[in-house]
Amino acid sequence: MLNRASFFLIALLIGCQAKDEPISSIHLPLTIVKGYGPFIPAFSLLTKEHSSTDPAGAGWVKTYLPITGTPAKWRNVSRSMIVLNIRQLVYQNYVSGNISLEMYSYLQKSWQWQPDELKLSKKPIKCYVYVIWGINSEGNWMAMVDTNNNLDFSDEKAFYPEILEHNNKNVSSTLNEQIVKYQVYQNNQIIDAEIPIVIKQFDGNQFGYNFPQYAKVELIQKGQKHELAVVTSGLTSAHFENASIVEMDGSVQNKVIEDNELIEIEQYITLGGLLGTKYKNKGVDLFNNTVKLEGIPSDVVVYSTQVGYLFQPFSAKEFSTKKTISLESLKGKYVLIDFWGTWCRGCVEEIPNLVTIYKGLDKSRFEFIGIVGEDTSEKLRKFIDKNGVTWPQILSDNSNKLIEIYKITRFPQTVLLDPSGKVIAKDLRGKELEIKLNEIALKKI
Missing domain, CATH: 3.40.30.10 (Glutaredoxin)
Structure with a gap:
């Protein structure tokens, strides 16, 4: 399976590189690491599907799929499609005619997104997972995840979502973790993959979810190995398109890494100390499953919204x-x-x-x-x-x-x-x- 594969590290150099000069641009393959690691998880809210009478969400209704196997004795049942790759979902539904050209164009503008159709599958893939929740015959809230992604809940096991404590003491608990089968489109192939998901209950009937996994890459710089973590804020995204990076050196071992320590896209990380090589995080290429780092020459003045950098004048x-x-x-x-x-x-x-x-x-x-x-x-x-x-x-x-x-x-x-x-x-x-x-x-x- 994709998420359990260990990829051989290779750096693809762009442009010429003289000996001992910083690399201009490198692409590093991702290796998945299960669990929250040193990161603080957050939760995305489970939201019910829109109806055709809902002006804010009517355009999404045709993207929803029929499900079966909902427990007959449950009441107040809700269902939600958790999207694992929103751009792929939008593209395949546009190609299939389930999303209008008007909506497709609006989303591109709103997301500042120019689809690279060579890196998206025209054939629909399982880039989602369905979840249902409701009250059982004993009056308790329960949930089910369509882990095998066959749209049938009769072969799934219901569970009581762990209640998130007010002090967030159990925020990193993975009780009732579910392993979901889904699909990704990489290197012109539809590939089967797996991802863990955790669902917790908040006050009342609200539920949230996240994905306890991150990725790591390794980079050899001037004979020294650097290990970087690639992570989405709060681990609430199934993929790493807008992921941040952070160096996993000795100073971060056995400590919690706060969000403000993460290097976001278009921000800079220096490897090798204060006089080391500076790189810009250019984000993850989902199609090739790599993170891109752009080397910055030492004589270039760098502006950033990061702490310690000059803010670009306006x-x-x-x-x-x-x-x-x-x-x-x-x-x-x-x-x-x-x-x-x-x-x-x-x-x-x-x-x-x-x-x-x-x-x-x-x-x-x-x-x-x-x-x-x-x-x-x-x-x-x-x-x-x-x-x-x-x-x-x-x-x-x-x-x-x-x-x-x-x-x-x-x-x-x-x-x-x-x-x-x-x-x-x-x-x-x-x-x-x-x-x-x-x-x-x-x-x-």
Whole structure:
């Protein structure tokens, strides 16, 4: 099976490489590691399938498949298709006529996705797994996973999902782990594969799932072996397309690796100490089952949203005043860059806290800049007027493309810069942000 295969390590070099010079680009095969390892799992919510009368999800209804074998004595039964590769699912259903051209085009634009049809299977593959849950005759919640992916639950075993404790003490438990058979499309072949899945119950009748596995690769750099882990945030994705990487050296053995230690796509990792070789994480090629690392010459100035790197300078029009605002003009100040949107629940919930903190800041030393993504002028204007947002805002649009430039794929996201423009902290919110700014304010100028 694919997930149990151990791949021989080979680096495919792109371009010429002189002796002792950094590799320009390498592709490293993935080897699957079962379990959560040193990573903190999260959970994706099990959601019921949409109905044809649901305007938000009616377009997906034709992609659903009929199932059989639901226990007759269960009540309040729900079903869900857990998608293991969403792009493959969309493509094969578009080819089959189950997804309209309009919806297919919309998803491409929304996901900033240009399908490489040579790396996708026109023939439908099992890139999903069905799950059902309901209340049994004794009044207890139970669940079943279609582990053999035959759409028939009569040959599956029901189980009581472990209840996630309030202190998350059992978050890494793999009780009732199920091994699912599914398919992937690699190197022009449909390949049978297996993946573990864990389902837990939250408060009430809510259920979540994740996949207790990650991948590893090995790289020989200047005679030294480096082992990297390839992992999705929270282990909530079945594949590694948007995976992060982290070096598994002696310093991380027997410790928990936090999300903020992971190197995301388009971010940088240095192997071999401070003077080692710097690589950019270019993501995983699902078709070839490899992770791509791009070597960065030592004399190149690197900008990143990572802690310790210079933040790429910008110059754009402030939303309300229409005056040009630039990062260069803010040199000498601590600057909080807040990537947000009026549509983002987490972003909106944080605004009152930001309003309070901003009022108490010494503006000669601190500034906030909001960069608003995937939004409209009308919604932004109404929101800032209603909520008392007084710090500068920049609407990311087709002109400045700031969200694209900074590779922002999740909201909210904050970056705190020091007076030189270097990132000193990320994703500070609430009390953490207040404490950090107070610490800085107490420092002597």
